[in-house]
Amino acid sequence: MTATETATDAPPHPAAAALRERRDVSLTILVRREIERSIETGELKAGDWINEALLASRLGVSRGPVREACRGLEQSGLVKVVVNRGAFVREIGAQDARHLYELRAALFGFAGFQLAPIVTDDQIAALRALHDAMETASADTDLDTYYGINLKFHATLLAFTGNDRLAAAYSGFVRELHLFRRRALVSPGRMTASNAEHARIIDALAAHDPDLARSRMEAHVLDARDRVVPPTT
């Protein structure tokens, strides 16, 4: 009756995706994804307490997977666990936010430094396409679209270095930074200014100038740092 009867999986079964999705994914991973999603959508805000029992019953699982998920999230910086008091969504202070921006700047700049000498024409074209898309969103004052493409622009550039650890670390820092409040003070004017910086970054990469690319990319992120979290804090 069951699918395990005939093990003729030589041709990858078309409808096996749903089963695989549950076969090689533990409840712990599912719970972790759910918590990450809740944090990103804002259902869980920084400082919020994560009720183990409530979350467990809400997801129809026991507390074990929830606890394991929280331990993983703790190491990735999204959650703070206090002994005998529970797990809380991490609160990012101004100081931490500045530090995280600087980490982003260091990695992003280094990525440009590494990418500039080896970047291909196709990659430049891909980056320019993203830049153009942001230009359109900027003209429409579509903040959400701009923000999404902006993330993709950075991620794409990072991926072009071929250093996946670099890309993973960068996106981890970005995710942590989401926990810092009041980042939505992006005026429409800032979008065009920011995208102008993107254009100059692409130019530096296309010119195969590592030092120029680095300084522009680093400045790009450090400017965002000073804009989002003022130094006078």
Next chain:
Amino acid sequence: MTATETATDAPPHPAAAALRERRDVSLTILVRREIERSIETGELKAGDWINEALLASRLGVSRGPVREACRGLEQSGLVKVVVNRGAFVREIGAQDARHLYELRAALFGFAGFQLAPIVTDDQIAALRALHDAMETASADTDLDTYYGINLKFHATLLAFTGNDRLAAAYSGFVRELHLFRRRALVSPGRMTASNAEHARIIDALAAHDPDLARSRMEAHVLDARDRVVPPTT
């Protein structure tokens, strides 16, 4: 009878350390520390399988804390968990090792870039003291001592930036890099050469030259990368 009877803890009780050590530390944390220690000392080697039940009984705990510890270690990159097969000490390939070295280079170089303008004379003196200590160890061909002070040199320099997230991320990458085999091919000659680079790094910092400090510090780590894991892999 118990110590909870008299709560006059206004003066911090002298013998309370042992109890605190157990009061605000869960078994999960203790197990995680134990696994980290086993990995660092080599009792657990890269690729080794972590038997949950065996480790639990050996430490006198149940499997719960062991599982939670492994989930934390997984996110910090020291452990790889495979569903329905268990936890394994992470294996770092040549590619990953090179990527991690590059991450170290990016962070170390950026630290120098940030530190150079603001470094104090006392900090320079502290770094020079570590350099001198390494010079002595180098003369005695004392590899272990040199290696230890070298780690301290890097950590101290990172700490001087005041960016603790930077320092934490850096030490995390260093710990991950420990999982890469054959890193002990350090000849006595390399110690003196490496320490000469340290001296030039300190000089650049003392001269308050951010770009020079960065390029020297970045090159310092990238040289180590090419020495430990050749590009022709």
Next chain:
DNA sequence: AAATCGTAAATCGCCGACGATTTACGATTG
């Protein structure tokens, strides 16, 4: 003898429960 198969042991994922700690809140006292 090599390969295949089937069964038993080992191990993992998950659950429910119990004691310990923390928190909430009303009673008591000055």
Next chain:
DNA sequence: CAATCGTAAATCGTCGGCGATTTACGATTT
């Protein structure tokens, strides 16, 4: 009435156990 105290509820940390999956290994077949 404010502050303190004590008790009850809520929550966390930990444990042992059960079914499901994987692995080990001997029997069977070619």
